[in-house]
Amino acid sequence: MTEQQRKELQVLACKVRMGILQSTNAAKCGHPGGSMSAAELFTYLYFRELNVDPKNPKWEDRDRFVLSKGHTAPGLYSALALRGFFPWEDLTSLRKVGSYLQGHPNMHTVPGVDMSTGSLGQGISCACGMALGGKAAGKDYRVYTLLGDGEIQEGQVWEACMFAAHYKLDNLCVIVDNNGLQIDGNIADVMSPYPIDSKLSAFGFAVTVIDGHDFDAIEAALAKAKTVKGKPFAIVMRTVKGKDVSFMENNAGWHGKATNAAEFEQAMAELTAKLSELEGK
Amino acid sequence: MAEVKKLATRDGYGKALVELGREHSNIVVLDADLAGSTKTGMFKKEFPDRHFNCGIAEADMMCVAAGLSTAGFVPFASSFAMFASGRAYEQIRNSIGYPHLNVKIGATHGGMSVGEDGASHQCCEDFALMRSIPGMTVICPADAVEAEAAVKAAYELEGPVYLRFGRLAVPVFHEEGFTFAIGKGEIMREGTDVAIIANGLMVYEAVQAGELLEQKGIHARIINMSTVKPIDEELVLQAAKDCGRVITCEEHSIIGGLGEAVCSLLSEKLPTPVRRIGVDDRFGISGPAYEVLEHFGLCAKHIAEVAEDFCK
Numbered sequence: 001m002t003e004q005q006r007k008e009l010q011v012l013a014c015k016v017r018m019g020i021l022q023s024t025n026a027a028k029c030g031h032p033g034g035s036m037s038a039a040e041l042f043t044y045l046y047f048r049e050l051n052v053d054p055k056n057p058k059w060e061d062r063d064r065f066v067l068s069k070g071h072t073a074p075g076l077y078s079a080l081a082l083r084g085f086f087p088w089e090d091l092t093s094l095r096k097v098g099s100y101l102q103g104h105p106n107m108h109t110v111p112g113v114d115m116s117t118g119s120l121g122q123g124i125s126c127a128c129g130m131a132l133g134g135k136a137a138g139k140d141y142r143v144y145t146l147l148g149d150g151e152i153q154e155g156q157v158w159e160a161c162m163f164a165a166h167y168k169l170d171n172l173c174v175i176v177d178n179n180g181l182q183i184d185g186n187i188a189d190v191m192s193p194y195p196i197d198s199k200l201s202a203f204g205f206a207v208t209v210i211d212g213h214d215f216d217a218i219e220a221a222l223a224k225a226k227t228v229k230g231k232p233f234a235i236v237m238r239t240v241k242g243k244d245v246s247f248m249e250n251n252a253g254w255h256g257k258a259t260n261a262a263e264f265e266q267a268m269a270e271l272t273a274k275l276s277e278l279e280g281k
Numbered sequence: 282m283a284e285v286k287k288l289a290t291r292d293g294y295g296k297a298l299v300e301l302g303r304e305h306s307n308i309v310v311l312d313a314d315l316a317g318s319t320k321t322g323m324f325k326k327e328f329p330d331r332h333f334n335c336g337i338a339e340a341d342m343m344c345v346a347a348g349l350s351t352a353g354f355v356p357f358a359s360s361f362a363m364f365a366s367g368r369a370y371e372q373i374r375n376s377i378g379y380p381h382l383n384v385k386i387g388a389t390h391g392g393m394s395v396g397e398d399g400a401s402h403q404c405c406e407d408f409a410l411m412r413s414i415p416g417m418t419v420i421c422p423a424d425a426v427e428a429e430a431a432v433k434a435a436y437e438l439e440g441p442v443y444l445r446f447g448r449l450a451v452p453v454f455h456e457e458g459f460t461f462a463i464g465k466g467e468i469m470r471e472g473t474d475v476a477i478i479a480n481g482l483m484v485y486e487a488v489q490a491g492e493l494l495e496q497k498g499i500h501a502r503i504i505n506m507s508t509v510k511p512i513d514e515e516l517v518l519q520a521a522k523d524c525g526r527v528i529t530c531e532e533h534s535i536i537g538g539l540g541e542a543v544c545s546l547l548s549e550k551l552p553t554p555v556r557r558i559g560v561d562d563r564f565g566i567s568g569p570a571y572e573v574l575e576h577f578g579l580c581a582k583h584i585a586e587v588a589e590d591f592c593k
Contacts, residue, residue: 038469119376125376126344130349136352160345
């Protein structure tokens with residue numbers, strides 16, 4: 001990727017983070033921390049990777065994305081809005097009565113959402129079903145799913161991993177957002193899922209570990225995923241929870257709460273400064 | 282009824298899957314290491330490429346079925362009722378029910394008639410669990426012929442359906458070629474002294490009870506209410522109006538099942554005395570199926586006794 005392309009993606013990721021803050025701030029609740037840690041991934045998926053059409057979100061040959069860590073809907077919604085699936089202004093209706101932007105992804109109300117999720121551990125199994133269905137129907141689409149590193153404490157995740165390897169779902173890419181924190185604290189203290197990469201490879205995945213904020217690394221990993229045949233692919237991305245807002249970074253407290261007015265102002269100021277820097281203003 | 286052929290409703294399930302598989306290429310079947318018992322093995326034999334064993338992982342299986350349905354398939358996911366409705370309840374609720382996906386759950390070995398395996402496998406709570414999920418259709422056919430027809434009707438219905446089948450071979454009293462209408466009950470015997478509304482294997486028991494009652498001059502209306510949800514309101518209300526007394530019979534807890542569905546309806550629209558025959562807030566026990574059923578009063582003799590007392 002060229003310097004210019006990299007910068008464009010960084011600008012988009014910064015805007016996704018602003019959308020996360022604006023939507024959760026307006027809702028006065030929601031999950032900014034884990035949305036921010038995956039902002040680069042959401043951006044890359046919707047602007048570079050997924051074969052999707054914002055004008056035809058239910059196109060049957062599209063690539064699928066399942067947000068298994070459904071609570072980070074603000075990140076997904078911001079990327080979808082930025083990509084043109086629905087108006088950016090609607091983000092501030094998040095979690096409000098009458099809004100189609102439900103607290104957790106709803107496949108029937110939100111254009112571009114491929115699976116309703118929210119209960120941890122289930123999205124990866126649904127993604128397996130989609131990938132199996134793609135193969136059974138002779139379709140070329142690929143299926144991507146994003147899991148939290150706390151989420152993989154759910155036993156069902158490992159049932160799904162067994163399934164993916166058993167049915168040789170090489171059209172499936174499982175991504176783990178390893179930001180190291182869950183609601184109650186450090187994942188290693190709450191219930192360690194480590195080592196994540198070797199667990200996944202023991203379950204039959206081809207695995208790569210990357211810096212989840214590095215677009216070049218994301219590009220390389222997703223390109224590699226397409227070359228692996230006969231087994232599913234997993235990307236463990238090391239990330240920073242609350243990335244790019246100083247007081248949110250690496251703080252489990254920002255897993256599931258929104259900013260107050262002063263915090264919102266500061267966070268937006270930090271992101272605005274970053275955006276100006278990226279845009280060379 | 283003279284000598285009757287006996288078959289388990291799960292046999293009707295397996296047969297229907299094969300027939301549907303021949304007609305529709307979008308049918309896929311999932312199982313959790315119980316293909317021989319649930320009878321999905323019949324489908325596997327003919328369509329090995331469309332049968333997916335998920336291993337002993339019911340939670341994963343239900344969500345895989347959800348994913349397959351989004352890809353245009355009509356999945357039938359099978360396990361024992363205990364594990365399908367119990368173990369995987371939340372997967373069904375969130376990944377199938379909430380998005381209202383076109384997934385059919387074929388749950389076999391429901392109720393006390395599992396027999397010897399005992400309480401851990403005698404699921405008498407599945408109607409309650411599945412009825413509580415918005416948009417879920419819940420069906421419990423009475424014999425193998427009705428089961429076969431119900432599976433075909435479930436395929437035609439867009440949306441999630443929970444089908445409960447039994448392990449035990451029970452009398453077949455529906456005619457071959459029977460057509461199942463979801464949400465419609467069936468009058469097995471006319472009468473106006475008491476209405477007995479049953480489903481599953483209790484329908485045959487209720488019909489037998491009807492004959493015992495007839496000998497005592499009590500004319501019971503016997504209704505097969507195989508669709509627990511949505512319940513046939515019109516038929517229940519008419520029966521309550523005509524008979525003034527209603528008995529419900531189910532191989533399920535009296536909490537949350539057919540009995541409660543009937544009581545809810547009647548208490549709001551036509552208050553009528555009701556007696557519920559079912560499992561009275563207890564766990565099961567091991568034993569030969571018919572002995573276990575008798576132990577819990579899930580038999581014609583007990584139904585007749587309750588009805589006779591009710592009609593005094």
